[in-house]
Amino acid sequence: MLQRVQLKRTKGWKMPANTVKVDRTTKWGNPFVPGKPAPFGPTKGQIVADKRHAFVLYRSLAPLNPKLAAEARAELAGKNLACWCPHDDHYEDACHAAVLLELANERVTEMKLTHCTLTGVDAQTDIAGIKNLSAEFRFVEWGFLYSPKRQGMPGRYPSVAMLQNAFLHLPADVRVALHVCGQGVPDLLRHREQVVEELVELVAERGGRVQLNFNLLDGRVTLTDLTKFLKRFPALTVITQHNAANAALATLLWQAGNHAVLFDESGGRGQLPSGWKVPMPGIACGYAGGLGPDNLEEQLELISAAAGDCSFWLDMEGQLRTLDETECDWFDLGKARRCLEAVKAGMAA
Secondary structure, eight states, X not given: OOOEEEOOOOTTOOOOTTEEEOSTTSTTSOSOXXXXXXXXXXXXXXXXXXXXXXXXXXXXXXXXXXXXHHHHHHHHTTOEEEESOOXXXXXXXXXXXXXXXXXXXXXXXSOOEEXXXXXXXOTTSOHHHHHHHHHHOTTEEEEEEEOTTTTTSXXXXXXXXXXXXXXXXXXXXXXXXXXXXXXXXXXXXXXXXHHHHHHHHHHHHTTOEXXXXXXXXXXXXXXXXXXXXXXXXXXXXXXXXXXXXXXXXXXXTTTOTTEEEEEOTTSSSOOOOSSOOOOOTTSEEEEESSOOTTTHHHHHHHHHHHHTTSOEEEEEOGGGEEEOTTXXXXXXXXXXXXXXXXXXXXXXX
């Protein structure tokens, strides 16, 4: 059972496992300080009388702060919380950490997942299997990778011919996304390569989405390029990865109604983040990084808590693959099914 822990300076005392400090040395500390003016709220500017008063103010206002609640769900869910306040009230735990504990573990009533994107469909993937899973799990989206250098090589980059065939002949209710990688992104944005432009047009015609995988800091893609592309395809959802290299994009492109961001802290390296981010206001957001059949049930609950009342999608790739005897990895529909079943169960919980 999760609990509020009292921090101690006693020699030899250690904070218990699975515990996060939330005192005023952290961003989680109670902003209402005894003897000082209240920084916000209906009593702003008035002196906070004592510790009890500070707690009452926090208890009254914290649940009204959606950003705080969402961040608590994203970063503190499933954790014990530690503060210096003593357990000296027999009727309630008069510590702001007790309030945070409730906020962090408050269940969102409805999971607003729009897509579960399974990326890396390849030459050995059974197309009939894709159709069957799409009929069974209406929320699944199949991600196809395009790279001008790697296209048609064994593994996760199918040939252009296969991509064209899939986008032309898969049933209209099978959701697809094209993930453009490497040099394919600047080629697309600057009209250098007809092949990738035609693939994007095919995806757009069937109501699919396009993800552009690039590093803004390497200079090959500019904000001007992206803005022009978004205007060229106003009905097409264009996804960019949100990480340290691309952090400025969401702010710079906020006026583009067809821009979406995928939170991927590891930049496509398939590593779980330290915590799932709160969605950006007014921007469609998705989550990726280290997700797969072995951890999706647990991580989906944490992602849903971070997303709160906002719609979101999931994207996963690396953990959906299985090595063959030549050490080449292939898309595994069995692992795909396990992920989809985990999502379905999470949505029904």
